[in-house]
Amino acid sequence: MNAYPDHRTLYRLPWSLPDNPIAWLEPTEACNLYCEGCYRAHVKDGHKSLEQVRRDLTVFNRHRNFDGVSIAGGDPLTHPEIVPIVRMVAARGWKPIINTNGIALTDELLADLKKAGASGFTFHIDSKQSRKGWQGKTETELNALRQEFADRVARAGGLSCAFNATVYDDTLAEVPEVAAWGRRNIDKVHVLVFICYRQAAPDGGGPMDFYVGDRRIDYGELVYSRPTGDQRLDLSSRDVTAEIRKRFGHFAPCAYLNGTERPDSLKWLLTAYVGTRDRVYGYAGPRFMEVAQGLHHWRHGRYMAYAAPSVLRRGRAIAAAASLFDRGMRDAFRSYLAGTWFRPHRWFRPLHLQSLMIIQPIDVLADGRMNMCDACPDITVHEGELVWSCRLEERKRYGGFARGVARAGAARREAEAGEPVTAGPAS
Numbered sequence: 001m002n003a004y005p006d007h008r009t010l011y012r013l014p015w016s017l018p019d020n021p022i023a024w025l026e027p028t029e030a031c032n033l034y035c036e037g038c039y040r041a042h043v044k045d046g047h048k049s050l051e052q053v054r055r056d057l058t059v060f061n062r063h064r065n066f067d068g069v070s071i072a073g074g075d076p077l078t079h080p081e082i083v084p085i086v087r088m089v090a091a092r093g094w095k096p097i098i099n100t101n102g103i104a105l106t107d108e109l110l111a112d113l114k115k116a117g118a119s120g121f122t123f124h125i126d127s128k129q130s131r132k133g134w135q136g137k138t139e140t141e142l143n144a145l146r147q148e149f150a151d152r153v154a155r156a157g158g159l160s161c162a163f164n165a166t167v168y169d170d171t172l173a174e175v176p177e178v179a180a181w182g183r184r185n186i187d188k189v190h191v192l193v194f195i196c197y198r199q200a201a202p203d204g205g206g207p208m209d210f211y212v213g214d215r216r217i218d219y220g221e222l223v224y225s226r227p228t229g230d231q232r233l234d235l236s237s238r239d240v241t242a243e244i245r246k247r248f249g250h251f252a253p254c255a256y257l258n259g260t261e262r263p264d265s266l267k268w269l270l271t272a273y274v275g276t277r278d279r280v281y282g283y284a285g286p287r288f289m290e291v292a293q294g295l296h297h298w299r300h301g302r303y304m305a306y307a308a309p310s311v312l313r314r315g316r317a318i319a320a321a322a323s324l325f326d327r328g329m330r331d332a333f334r335s336y337l338a339g340t341w342f343r344p345h346r347w348f349r350p351l352h353l354q355s356l357m358i359i360q361p362i363d364v365l366a367d368g369r370m371n372m373c374d375a376c377p378d379i380t381v382h383e384g385e386l387v388w389s390c391r392l393e394e395r396k397r398y399g400g401f402a403r404g405v406a407r408a409g410a411a412r413r414e415a416e417a418g419e420p421v422t423a424g425p426a427s
Helices: 050-064 083-093 106-115 145-155 172-184 237-247 285-299 315-322 328-343 346-348 390-400 408-419
Strands: 022-025 070-071 097-098 120-126 160-167 189-195 208-212 214-219 256-257 268-276 279-283 352-359 381-382 385-387 405-408
Touching: 022 050, 022 381, 050 381, 050 385, 083 097, 083 106, 083 385, 083 408, 106 145, 106 405, 120 145, 145 172, 145 268, 172 189, 172 352, 189 237, 208 256, 214 315, 256 285, 268 315, 268 328, 279 328, 285 328, 315 328, 315 352, 315 385, 352 390, 381 390, 385 390
Parallel strands: 022 070, 070 097, 097 120, 120 160, 160 189, 189 352
Antiparallel strands: 208 214, 208 405, 256 268, 268 279, 268 352, 381 385
């Protein structure tokens, strides 16, 4: 595994369990698309009532200070009352961000959601989906579908637009091309997210047994413990970073979230950069993200989830101001000034800010410990309690979260190899 980047050189995002930019609302279990890397059992019903959704939001409000609400599932657009749900979230002063595969998104529904107060969309598109008309396509070919959604959201205006994709061993090499597509659409696409494919327990349990309380369970019953072809089970954020750097040699993350059991695991690895459709001028450094998060919390009382497109298109002013305290932004602004010196027409083009996030889900360590994302930005509500969304199937099936107990020799093999023996579910 590539050792770059060193977490000690990055800004550790200040998020905590009670003070976090995101709440993860799941109004439905239903989904209209099968994805190989999904951590949910695939069902076609399971909508919550508006009253249940209201109660979930009350739980979030009681326990968590947050900026945006990721409305997910399942696919939230399958919910017949998704517009009232978005209106309910917006009425409380939070940013509703709809996480969807986009299949059910018509132009009429998009307009209704915007009118209801939606702040943006995150579209999940990758080559392991059973998407009609797109099966067998590569990640590069799927850029055409991503373009369709980006254009539609841009035409609606004023909405944040993000794309995420689960990264597999056989699609890792295409990540730079998806990143390049995002850069070419920096004026329309505000965030790119790559989620490493992980698996909870290869071969239905691997070198350990699993328990909920004192009851042994069959972990192989869970959807995220089932093998998916001949795939690597240990892809990391460092692997994805190394792949991107093959194409973009100056690619430089600036902030991260660590794991609960391993401080050097990069669970959420954030990169921010400024540029135009034809050129990226430079990357933000750790100090930029520290000031951005701290200033937003000072002004609004909560950490920032999704910046508005109107803010992100002010890249020139942001880079100029940040150059006073952040080395990365200083280098970027100098590069921008040098690029416009001999081509002054570039001065009239907006400079945009774009983010790229790499997420590395749970690692099941050889001694049975679960290395979760510290502070869990995607925590959800189940039966009135905050629970990990990526492991909700455990709560639903067994009434609690599983813990692993290493079988003889597993911990010793980890110590010798220096790596986890098993890995956890993809988000």
